[in-house]
Amino acid sequence: MTFLVNTVAFILSVIFFTLSFRFTHLTSDPGGPALIPQVAAVVTASGCVLYFVSVLLARNMTVREHLAGLGKGIAKTFTRIRELLAFVLIVLMPLGLEYLGFAPGTFVFVICLMMISGIKFSKAVVASVAIAAAIYVGYTYVLGAVLPSGIFFG
Numbered sequence: 001m002t003f004l005v006n007t008v009a010f011i012l013s014v015i016f017f018t019l020s021f022r023f024t025h026l027t028s029d030p031g032g033p034a035l036i037p038q039v040a041a042v043v044t045a046s047g048c049v050l051y052f053v054s055v056l057l058a059r060n061m062t063v064r065e066h067l068a069g070l071g072k073g074i075a076k077t078f079t080r081i082r083e084l085l086a087f088v089l090i091v092l093m094p095l096g097l098e099y100l101g102f103a104p105g106t107f108v109f110v111i112c113l114m115m116i117s118g119i120k121f122s123k124a125v126v127a128s129v130a131i132a133a134a135i136y137v138g139y140t141y142v143l144g145a146v147l148p149s150g151i152f153f154g
Contacts (some may be wrong), residue, residue, distance in 0.1 A: 003055060011050035014093065019094050022148075061085035085116050101150025102139075106132040 020037040089112055096105040107128045114124035139145045 003052075006048045010045055010052075013041040013045035013048065015094065019043070019098070022098075043095050082116050084112060089113060089116065089126035097148055097150070099151050103132050103136050105148075105150065106135060 017038055018040070023037075089109065093105070093109050096108060099105075100108065110131050111124045111128040114127060115121065119127075136147065139147055
């Protein structure tokens with residue numbers, strides 16, 4: 001199970017690190033808005049690599065033997081459908097932001113996550129609008145950042 005979680009964390013770290021190069025570069029900030037996601041991705045991926053090495057050295061197992069057990073680990077990891085749906089939604093959120101843009105992508109993400117959690121549709125819509133608007137206003141007007149507009153709406 002831990003090997004599976006580390007494998008997924010490593011893959012997501014690589015994806016987020018790669019996607020962070022698409023962020024807008026600000027002349028006033030040398031690191032730009034991509035700096036923190038890149039550092040977090042490198043730290044996470046480094047921890048995963050250290051774990052992989054320690055497991056392989058401690059058990060004298062090959063990578064192929066560990067990968068063969070991933071199918072069994074996936075079945076045991078998600079015991080309920082809500083957990084699986086939330087996991088898939090979190091993994092797909094960067095794609096939603098890229099295609100829909102920040103405001104619509106965040107709205108869809110939050111409303112779906114709240115519906116998966118069992119919150120009523122009307123409350124989920126109100127909360128989604130409030131959360132997406134608050135984050136958008138904070139980043140756009142307070143910090144002056146340019147958020148993704150998306151392929152469909154840009």
